[in-house]
Amino acid sequence: MFYFKKNLLLIGLSIFIIVTIVWYNLPKITPYYTQLTKARISMNIDLQPDSQKKSRFVGSHKCKECHKEEHHDWQNSLHSKMIQDIQKNPNAVIADFTKLPKDADFTLAEAIYTVGSKFKQRYMIPATINGKDDFRLGNYQWNQQTNKWQNFKPYKYWYKDSYPHDNKNFPTSNTCDGCHFTGYMSTGERVEPSISCESCHGPGSAHSKDPESAIFKASLSDPIRTNEVCLQCHMRNRDKRIETKKMTAKKIWMSAKDYPHGYEAGRPLIDYKLPAPFTFGQETKEFWANGAAKKNRTQGNEYVHNTMYKHGITCINCHDPHKLTNTAQKPQGNTACMKCHTFGSLIGPHQNSLEEHTHHKEDSKGSQCIECHMPKTAKHTGKSPLTVRSHLFSFTYPAQTKAYKMPPETNACYACHKNKTLDTLQKNLKDWGMLEWGKLKPLL
Ligand code: HEC
Ligand code: HEC
Ligand code: HEC
Ligand code: HEC
Ligand code: HEC
Ligand code: HEC
Ligand code: HEC
Ligand code: HEC
Structure with a gap:
């Protein structure tokens, strides 16, 4: 009897050792196999849960009630600091306004919001443009890397034929705010300054009221589609309307959009975005x-050329979406x-x-x-x-x-x-x- 048990024990032990050896010698990529081999779904399928369709944007303070950890991580990341209210937080201003050149078309007192802080900072000033309450940008920006003011002409990009070459009549609504304010991209309302929860999870009123009501989580879809939640912003684009040959930037005078207008996390990005x-x-x-890339904000345009993208590695395999680890400030090295x-x-x-x-x-x-x-x-x-x-x-x-x-x-x-x-x-x-x-x- 004992002999039999001893044998069983030995067999069990050997199996354990073999499994352990095999486990430790598996390629490190093994845990990612389910992700890499996940079935691909069409680029046109809407992944936003039905229960979310009638939801409104409620703002990150609501999510904080139940998701303290995600909120804490996000608040310490740069996504939460992209647009800052100068009245509420005067320290957000990083520029030296005593050195602002004489021909500047704005003052610090006129500016409501700062835009950015890491590499450069620009300033949003209230303005009525095209008969609408909007914002314009100052004609100087602070370059944090050179510690100098430098000229800024926001109309200089691909949409140069769609707007007057004059900062005072160039609105931020169509060319900036969709990516820098939560909710603006789909509703045209600046629900919350900066990139917050609902930029990546979609509107959350139904889920906040009843957590059983589903809310979009990018990692649940196929990996190619997972990236879209980042690519809505981290990819250079053109107004979707100029996809057709007959349409030109000139014809969308004062309305050219530099973001995928109408997109919400989970919807098929391909229906809204025309990449550069x-x-x-x-x-x-x-x-x-x-x-x-020759310019910033091109991560997506570049990444889609790589084998890693094609084979199912995503932005969030390298960047924690809430902490935004793996940057020059929070590096993970090799x-x-x-x-x-x-x-x-x-x-x-x-x-x-x-x-x-x-x-x-x-x-x-x-x-x-x-x-x-x-x-x-x-x-x-x-x-x-x-x-x-x-x-x-x-x-x-x-x-x-x-x-x-x-x-x-x-x-x-x-x-x-x-x-x-x-x-x-x-x-x-x-x-x-x-x-x-x-x-x-x-x-x-
Ligand atoms: C009243 C509490 C409550 C509020 C408010 C709330 N959540 Fe949740 N949330 C939950 C609970 C509980 C779960 C876990 C549900 C589950 O595991 O099925 C959850 C799950 C999630 C998930 C994971 C979904 C999944 O499929 O894995 C996400 C993403 C999420 N919440 C985002 C948000 C966002 C964004 C907001 C704000 C708009 C928010 N939540 C507000 C309670 C809340
Ligand atoms: C930049 C995009 C982005 C922002 C902003 C963001 N999330 Fe997420 N969140 C994601 C992604 C992507 C995942 C899936 C991560 C994964 O599965 O590894 C996720 C996962 C979650 C989950 C599920 C965690 C789990 O264990 O499954 C919750 C809850 C959540 N987020 C809540 C929030 C809340 C609350 C905020 C705002 C304070 C927020 N998120 C802001 C992209 C974002
Ligand atoms: C709604 C637009 C938007 C979305 C969606 C978005 N980002 Fe960002 N992201 C930005 C902006 C704007 C900045 C610059 C923030 C700043 O400098 O304050 C930024 C900055 C970053 C940074 C640099 C942070 C640092 O500390 O230097 C990383 C990394 C990043 N995003 C990754 C992601 C990933 C991964 C996703 C998808 C899960 C994502 N972003 C989704 C707009 C967005
Ligand atoms: C399609 C989305 C999108 C649009 C439109 C957009 N941005 Fe951004 N912006 C981003 C993302 C994403 C980043 C961060 C990633 C990077 O810089 O590589 C960023 C970075 C910045 C930064 C640098 C942030 C820092 O901390 O140094 C500034 C300043 C900025 N944008 C201003 C603007 C202004 C002004 C406009 C309008 C004229 C604009 N952006 C239009 C997505 C966008
Ligand atoms: C989540 C897993 C994962 C991470 C993290 C990762 N890789 Fe990869 N990488 C892969 C896979 C899988 C492939 C193989 C693609 C293929 O089938 O050829 C690959 C392929 C590559 C290739 C060959 C690409 C080509 O075009 O043939 C390079 C170069 C590479 N990775 C560099 C890096 C670098 C640099 C980092 C860190 C910044 C990194 N990888 C992080 C999974 C990963
Ligand atoms: C294979 C790993 C990997 C993947 C995939 C990846 N990144 Fe990165 N990314 C990095 C690393 C590493 C850095 C930081 C480099 C450093 O230390 O400066 C970085 C830096 C960044 C930055 C900061 C740029 C700056 O100038 O500060 C942004 C924004 C960013 N990534 C966005 C994205 C987005 C969006 C995607 C998906 C399209 C993505 N990344 C995919 C590894 C990755
Ligand atoms: C991030 C910086 C860095 C990069 C990138 C880099 N090197 Fe080096 N290289 C060094 C340093 C530092 C040394 C000194 C010896 C050492 O560390 O091995 C060196 C040494 C060398 C040497 C031997 C000593 C000499 O000067 O002849 C050669 C040859 C060389 N590198 C060629 C290259 C080539 C080719 C590449 C591109 C594939 C490259 N290096 C990329 C930093 C770099
Ligand atoms: C000094 C420059 C240099 C550094 C540092 C470097 N690589 Fe490479 N890597 C190369 C070159 C060059 C190739 C192309 C090799 C060839 O043509 O034979 C390459 C190719 C690759 C490939 C493609 C498959 C292969 O073996 O050819 C992968 C994956 C890769 N590198 C990953 C990495 C990772 C991960 C690191 C960090 C541990 C790293 N590399 C560091 C220069 C570098």
Whole structure:
């Protein structure tokens, strides 16, 4: 009897050990398999729960009653600070108004809201435009990176033919507020300043009254669709109406919209958004010829080119949607990548160690994944330093930087080795046997 039990025990123990060994040797990507292999649904399907359809926007204070943790995380993130009321919080002003140039068309006393704080700050001033109570922008913006005031002409973008070239008659409602105020995108009402709960979860009156009533959560859908909640804002676009060839920016005079007007979290973004155009090999005002960003707010335009996007990795795999971890201020270093990647694994890097892959010492800056795979290719303003990291996640070879006529500083190798030429750096890579990818991906 005892002999039999001992045998069972041994068998049980062996199975346990084998399972543990197998478990620890599974590729790190394994826990993501259900996400990656989730069935794809059509881009046109409305994912907003029916019970949410008649809901109104209620504001984050309501959600706070039951979701303290999410509220706390969100309040400490920059999403909650995008638009700040100067009366309520005078400290939100980061500019030195004593140095505001004499030809400025606004004063601090006139400004109601600050826009931004990290890289640059702009100011919203009440104005009646087109017969409607609206806001305009001051003709100077504060550049936080250079600590200087600099000229600002908000009408200079793709919609330059849709608006007068005059800050005093250029409204923020159509070209800014949809992305910076909660609720404005679909209702045309500034329900709450900044990007709050309902920007990503949709209107919440029904759910707040009865928590059993469903509210949209992006991660429940297929991964391609999960991203849409971020792409509504983090992707450059055009007014959907100019999709048809006959429509031009001129014809939508005073009404051109620079955000997916009518969209609410869960609805099919494709019905509302026309992404900024791009063709590989052709440089535009917004993108280099390899698809890398020249401007900020392009994460989505870049990311859709990457294999990770196509295979189901989402923005929220790398960024906690409430804390917004994984930024230059809250970095996770190589851990951000190595929670899925393993050296010598199927998804790469295919070499067996960090040093074999990067050809830099393990503790060198040259062994940081993002330094090579997310080089700084873009600026926040024409006078800002290069700070915006690319979300293409590819590697742009020095020879490609040259072929695409990109400034050498946008090349990862050159950014750290300004004493070498692009040709020398290309040769280094050749000597390391690291040109395979360039052959497979001639355009990236
Ligand atoms: C009266 C309390 C209450 C209020 C107010 C409330 N919630 Fe909830 N919420 C809950 C409860 C309880 C759950 C868990 C329900 C469940 O697990 O089925 C929940 C779940 C959720 C979920 C997860 C849904 C899912 O499918 O997993 C989200 C997202 C959410 N709430 C967002 C919000 C937002 C945004 C607001 C404000 C507009 C809000 N909640 C207001 C109680 C509340
Ligand atoms: C930038 C977009 C965004 C904002 C803003 C945002 N959320 Fe979320 N929230 C998400 C996403 C995406 C998820 C799904 C995360 C996941 O499954 O990993 C989520 C998940 C949740 C959940 C479910 C958590 C769980 O364990 O399933 C709750 C509850 C929630 N959010 C409440 C809130 C509240 C309350 C606010 C405002 C204080 C808020 N969210 C603001 C995007 C956002
Ligand atoms: C309604 C528009 C909107 C939506 C939706 C949105 N964002 Fe943002 N996001 C912004 C704006 C505007 C800023 C700049 C905030 C600032 O500087 O105060 C920002 C900033 C960020 C930052 C940088 C924060 C920092 O500390 O530097 C990250 C990361 C980010 N968003 C990720 C996401 C992700 C991931 C999602 C989707 C889950 C998302 N955002 C959805 C508008 C949006
Ligand atoms: C399609 C959505 C969208 C529109 C329209 C939009 N923005 Fe933003 N804006 C964002 C996002 C997302 C970010 C943060 C991501 C980034 O900068 O890469 C941002 C960043 C900014 C920042 C920098 C924030 C900081 O903390 O440094 C400022 C300032 C700003 N926007 C002002 C404006 C103004 C003014 C307009 C209108 C002329 C405008 N934006 C239109 C989405 C938008
Ligand atoms: C594979 C991981 C990964 C994915 C996927 C990813 N990001 Fe990032 N993102 C990062 C890292 C890492 C950084 C911070 C780099 C640094 O330390 O400066 C970053 C930075 C950012 C920033 C801050 C930019 C700035 O200049 O401060 C924004 C905004 C952002 N990501 C938005 C997004 C959005 C939106 C998506 C989805 C379209 C996305 N990211 C997908 C890894 C990722
Ligand atoms: C949530 C998991 C996950 C995270 C986090 C992640 N990756 Fe990936 N990555 C993948 C998967 C899965 C693939 C494989 C795609 C395929 O099938 O080729 C991949 C592929 C890649 C590729 C090859 C892409 C191509 O175009 O062939 C690069 C480069 C890459 N990742 C870089 C990074 C970097 C840099 C980070 C950190 C900032 C990172 N990854 C974070 C899952 C992840
Ligand atoms: C983030 C900064 C950074 C990046 C990006 C970077 N390097 Fe380096 N590199 C260094 C540093 C620091 C050293 C000093 C030795 C070390 O840390 O291994 C170095 C050393 C080297 C060396 C050996 C010493 C020398 O100067 O000849 C070569 C060759 C080199 N890098 C080439 C490259 C190439 C090619 C790339 C692009 C694939 C690249 N580096 C990307 C920082 C960087
Ligand atoms: C010094 C620059 C550099 C750094 C740092 C770097 N990589 Fe790479 N990576 C490359 C180059 C170059 C390629 C293309 C390789 C080729 O063509 O053979 C590449 C390719 C890849 C690929 C595609 C699959 C493969 O093996 O070819 C993945 C995945 C990847 N890198 C992930 C990472 C991760 C994760 C990190 C951080 C641990 C990282 N890389 C750090 C330069 C770098």
